[in-house]
Amino acid sequence: MLSQITAEVVELEFEGDRIDGRDAEGFIHNYFSLDVDLHGVFPERFRTRYPELWNLLQPYLALRVLRQDPFEAMVTFMCAQGIGMHLIRRQVSMIAERFGTEVTLETGNGPLRMHALPSPQVLAAADPIELARCTNNNRIRAENIVSMARAFLSGSPALACVGSGECTLDSLRDALCLHRGIGMKIADCIALFGLGRFDAFPIDTHVQQYLREWFGIDAARKSLTEKNYRYLQEAARDILGGRYTGYAGHILFHCWRKEVKRMSAF
DNA sequence: GTCCAGGTCGTCG
């Protein structure tokens, strides 16, 4: 739900309240990863090695990667396969409106009606045929989401890995990839946005493009096979460092889409 | 009409 709300609204609405057992200020601090020092996201050697790119990045260095709910991250990114951002957002909205519960926020500008994403319980019990109406009519995707929700409820291996605290990026991804409809890219997105693993580095078509154009990585011309995917991740880690690889990657991602591809919204 | 979108999976050589 919160991913649909701007920081402004969150502060308006939840000031003085308590969310998830902690005070609102603490929640917001964590949700917007305000603990991350943006100056440390890109390594020192990056700005001296790519001065022109560093200059282009300046307006995007205030960007925040959210610590989203793990289950919501799984559902939303499972909707993001080889289709445009516009359709992805529509799918998520439709899932929320059809299966989620309504939430009304009282803001200074009047009430704001929204729908939260449905719980694992609701999606686990959902009819895949009906869910498919919300997933771009993709039956397979709908079945995968229902199947994932059931696994989530019964304590999936991926979740056990998360809860254990000690879990390498590789083993976490392997566990997530056990689920139908989750490949390496989606798994990395779940780790980055839903599990607060800012070292995870998802590679999609846009990332592949800027790895080629901005950093001259020749392997980025070839298709994203599992082998090449791993190779490109290592190459990115050499350039961006290992601690906040994905955080930096997300900033590069938006800069690439806006400044180079000239895409307008999100 | 063609091509590309925040991919994944099964199949075939």
Added chain:
DNA sequence: CGACGACATGGA
């Protein structure tokens, strides 16, 4: 392994 088609739709 690596290439290729299916899955689905819409905007440029």
